[in-house]
Amino acid sequence: MSNKVSVLVAGSWGTALASVLADNGKQVLLWSRNAEQVQEINEQHRNSRFLQDVELSPLIVATNSLQEAVEGADAIIMVVPSSGMRDVASQIRPFLNKDALLIHATKGFETGSLKRMTEVLADELPELDPSRLVVLSGPSHAEEVIRKCPTTVVVAAQDLEAAEAAQDLMINSYFRVYTNPDVAGVEVGGALKNIIALGAGLTDGLGFGDNAKAALLTRGLAEIARLGTQMGSNPLTFAGLAGIGDLIVTCTSQHSRNWRAGNKLAKGIPLDEVLQEMGMVVEGVKTTKAAYELSRRYDVTMPITDELYKVLFEGKSPQLAAQDLMGRVRTHELEEVATGAVTNVLK
Ligand SMILES: NC(=O)c1ccc[n+]([C@@H]2O[C@H](COP(=O)([O-])OP(=O)(O)OC[C@H]3O[C@@H](n4cnc5c(N)ncnc54)[C@H](O)[C@@H]3O)[C@@H](O)[C@H]2O)c1
Numbered sequence: 354m355s356n357k358v359s360v361l362v363a364g365s366w367g368t369a370l371a372s373v374l375a376d377n378g379k380q381v382l383l384w385s386r387n388a389e390q391v392q393e394i395n396e397q398h399r400n401s402r403f404l405q406d407v408e409l410s411p412l413i414v415a416t417n418s419l420q421e422a423v424e425g426a427d428a429i430i431m432v433v434p435s436s437g438m439r440d441v442a443s444q445i446r447p448f449l450n451k452d453a454l455l456i457h458a459t460k461g462f463e464t465g466s467l468k469r470m471t472e473v474l475a476d477e478l479p480e481l482d483p484s485r486l487v488v489l490s491g492p493s494h495a496e497e498v499i500r501k502c503p504t505t506v507v508v509a510a511q512d513l514e515a516a517e518a519a520q521d522l523m524i525n526s527y528f529r530v531y532t533n534p535d536v537a538g539v540e541v542g543g544a545l546k547n548i549i550a551l552g553a554g555l556t557d558g559l560g561f562g563d564n565a566k567a568a569l570l571t572r573g574l575a576e577i578a579r580l581g582t583q584m585g586s587n588p589l590t591f592a593g594l595a596g597i598g599d600l601i602v603t604c605t606s607q608h609s610r611n612w613r614a615g616n617k618l619a620k621g622i623p624l625d626e627v628l629q630e631m632g633m634v635v636e637g638v639k640t641t642k643a644a645y646e647l648s649r650r651y652d653v654t655m656p657i658t659d660e661l662y663k664v665l666f667e668g669k670s671p672q673l674a675a676q677d678l679m680g681r682v683r684t685h686e687l688e689e690v691a692t693g694a695v696t697n698v699l700k
């Protein structure tokens with residue numbers, strides 16, 4: 354398998370994935386645009402801004418040069434936040450080997466175009482063989498992966514050979530990797546769960562209890578599956594790691610950035626202050642806007658997303674949003690299911 358392996362960028366998740374690769378015996382080039390971070394990784398084997406108190410493997414070498422990171426690489430793992438994916442993809446185009454395995458582990462849609470990340474990558478890298486594009490997703494917090502806690506993820510590609518190459522590259526005794534042919538489903542599940550995690554943080558912050566959290570996860574999964582199916586996904590994907598698996602971890606974990614952001618919003622802190630305090634990417638905010646627009650494009654009902662949109666962008670109080678969700682026109686769980694994706698998920 355791959356000889357030269359690179360990870361772009363050195364945020365929390367990129368650094369954790371670089372560590373998995375290093376544990377698999379790979380020499381890893383980790384790109385960051387921040388010179389101080391590069392120096393700290395190379396001289397102290399630490400990335401203290403994102404993963405405090407963790408000593409990184411000496412097999413991880415950081416670089417400021419995208420050319421050095423990408424030229425001649427057989428495998429590249431892109432972990433740029435969704436807002437920067439197109440920009441970084443366009444910058445690597447001149448250096449990219451067209452047969453390289455390109456795995457992305459980003460969870461979000463592009464603002465405006467509403468494209469999935471593999472669509473953005475395909476746009477910007479027309480010379481790359483599209484069968485070499487892979488998405489990695491699933492319930493996986495960087496803080497636990499870096500401590501080698503048992504973790505399961507899924508890699509999806511059009512081409513089974515590419516998915517198996519990614520599986521082969523990443524799998525080890527604490528990082529178990531499954532394959533799935535449903536690229537759209539794995540990307541949609543990974544992106545949309547962040548909306549529900551924001552909602553879970555709000556729900557917990559308001560003291561609504563476990564019943565409300567269970568309701569949010571279950572009805573959240575229903576709307577993820579409804580939109581995902583209309584976008585061409587296999588509904589069964591949402592019963593897997595990129596669906597219910599990731600929903601469970603982000604809605605219940607102390608590590609979740611989206612949950613923490615929702616929890617701060619419940620305390621009445623304005624959104625821009627919340628994002629500033631977090632200091633890390635909170636994909637769920639932009640994803641709520643994207644999903645709100647996608648639900649209209651595909652004519653899919655997404656009540657939780659709609660209410661969260663109003664809380665985030667229209668100043669609606671979370672209490673009133675919860676009240677309006679509870680007071681929606683009465684409906685039949687199975688009738689709704691019969692017209693949507695969840696039928697198949699539950700079969
Ligand atoms: N943190 C996790 O546990 C985790 C797990 C699975 C998936 N993800 C996904 O991985 C992606 C990255 O998240 P993260 O947690 O690593 O974020 P992070 O906030 O920890 O790090 C993001 C890094 O990207 C850099 N960056 C941002 N925009 C950039 C640009 N345009 N060009 C170059 N560098 C840029 C930032 O400077 C920062 O170093 C997100 O889509 C997230 O949903 C995160």
Ligand SMILES: O=P(O)(O)OC[C@H](O)CO
Nearest residue numbers: 491492493603609610611
């Ligand atoms: O910390 P979050 O909420 O961005 O979630 C990170 C991962 O997506 C969990 O699988």
